[in-house]
Amino acid sequence: MIHVSEHSVTVVRLDDTSSAAREEIVLGVQGLLLARGVIVPNDCRDALWQPSEWKPGPAARTAVVEPVDWFDSFLDTANNGVDIRGERDVYHPVENDEAPRCAKCAAAAPASYTDSADWLEAWMTAGHEPGFTCDQCGWSGPVGDWSGQFGVLIGAPAVTFLNWPPCSPALITDIRGLLGGRTGIVVSHW
Ligand SMILES: [Zn+2]
Structure with missing residues (x-):
C-alpha cells in the first residue's frame, strides 16, 4: 500500500466573535480569494477525492511564494482544495506536532x-x-x-490550504487582516 503524504496550512482566528460576525468574515475571505482568482468553486466535489468547497483558481500561482516545479501536478493532484470554515474547530499539526516556544526568550513550552x-x-x-x-x-x-506553527490551535473562522505550495506572506497577511483579532497558523503533515 502506498502512503501518500499530505500537508496543509491553516490560518485561524483565535479571538471569539459572534456567529453573525463570523459569517461576515467568511464572506469577506471568500470574496478576496475569488476576486484575485486564487480560488474558484469546486464544481465536482467528492467526499474522498476533492471534499473542499473551493479549489485552486486561474491565479492560484500568484498566491504562492515562488513557482515550484510540481505546480502543474499540484493542480491535478488529489485534495488540493481550500476550506473556509465559520464554525469553531480544532486544527492539529498531526505528525508535525511540536510545542511552541516562549515569545520573549524562545525557551521550550513548560x-x-x-x-x-x-x-x-x-x-x-x-x-x-x-x-x-x-x-x-x-x-x-x-x-x-507563543511562537510556532506546529502546535494545536482552536478557533474560527479559519482558512485551510490543502497540499498547496507555501503561500506568499502577503496573502497570509491579507487573510489574517480579514480574520481580524488574534490569529495563528497551524502547519500540518500526515
Ligand atoms: Zn521565556
Whole structure:
C-alpha cells in the first residue's frame, strides 16, 4: 500500500466573535480569494477525492511564494482544495506536532503544556484559550501568543490550504487582516 503524504496550512482566528460576525468574515475571505482568482468553486466535489468547497483558481500561482516545479501536478493532484470554515474547530499539526516556544526568550513550552492534554480538553469544551508561563523568563501569554506553527490551535473562522505550495506572506497577511483579532497558523503533515 502506498502512503501518500499530505500537508496543509491553516490560518485561524483565535479571538471569539459572534456567529453573525463570523459569517461576515467568511464572506469577506471568500470574496478576496475569488476576486484575485486564487480560488474558484469546486464544481465536482467528492467526499474522498476533492471534499473542499473551493479549489485552486486561474491565479492560484500568484498566491504562492515562488513557482515550484510540481505546480502543474499540484493542480491535478488529489485534495488540493481550500476550506473556509465559520464554525469553531480544532486544527492539529498531526505528525508535525511540536510545542511552541516562549515569545520573549524562545525557551521550550513548560511541562504543563507538554505533559498534559487537560488544557486542550478544557479549551475544546469550555472554550477558553489557555495561558502558559515560561519556566525560563517568567513571560506569560495565551497559547496562541507563543511562537510556532506546529502546535494545536482552536478557533474560527479559519482558512485551510490543502497540499498547496507555501503561500506568499502577503496573502497570509491579507487573510489574517480579514480574520481580524488574534490569529495563528497551524502547519500540518500526515
Ligand atoms: Zn521565556
